[in-house]
Amino acid sequence: MADRPLVGRIIDWLRAGYPHGVPERDYNPLLAILRRQLSEEEVEHVSGELISEAAPPPEPISKIDAGVKITAVTHELPHDDDVSRVQHYLEEHGFPFDDAPLAPPDPSPPAGSSPSNPSAGRGAPSDGPPSPPAGSSPPAGRGARSASDEPRDHRTDAPNPPTDDETTDNPEDQP
Structure with a gap:
């Protein structure tokens, strides 16, 4: 065991410092001193x-x-x-x-902007996502609406016509 001379010196040091044994209250401080460190x-x-x-x-x-x-x-x-x-x-x-790999990025302004005009070199600040161009329909996918999302008439005497989503291509189901 390569560390034996070191361990022997530590034991000798402890015996010299505590000839009658180590009191319980000194265990933690001694362990802190004797912790493992890189050679x-x-x-x-x-x-x-x-x-x-x-x-x-x-x-x-x-x-x-x-x-x-x-x-x-x-x-x-x-x-x-x-x-x-x-x-x-x-x-x-x-x-x-x-020394600080997880530190937040430097808050200094980007190149091309000035303290008096913080939006120079960048787009104007926005309160949310960009709006779609006027006259365009919303994109399909998540959050898109369909005809079945529209309110339906729930009166018992007025039948509701099927929506496009509810129609089927099966000829047996057609009247």
Whole structure:
């Protein structure tokens, strides 16, 4: 086991600090200190995989991709300091790193518009979908109306003529 000297040093350190055993109230702080972190070799391995999978010309490597690779190595959720170490390694070797891949887009105005005229370079603002041209019928499909959607006379003494949707091409059903 390659980590045995490290484990032995940790046990010696704990015995020196707690000669009569670790009190229960100190378990959580000790576990936080002793959490798994990437070794230097693992940082290089994770970074190397990210570099080899990066899209050319080197697209920024995202914090999410780094976290996924770290999780594959540690089998635990990545810690911020491990992600930071991978980020530092990548940037040190000339690879861009995207620290906020899910951040909202920059709200700066698009090219061609000015702060005094925000709609310059764009169409006029709209309150909804565009209206169909005058004189045209609505498109068929979802939301289209048919003759059977029209109100019908429900009086018992007045028969309702069948609508186009209700007629059939079967000659036996014809009078």
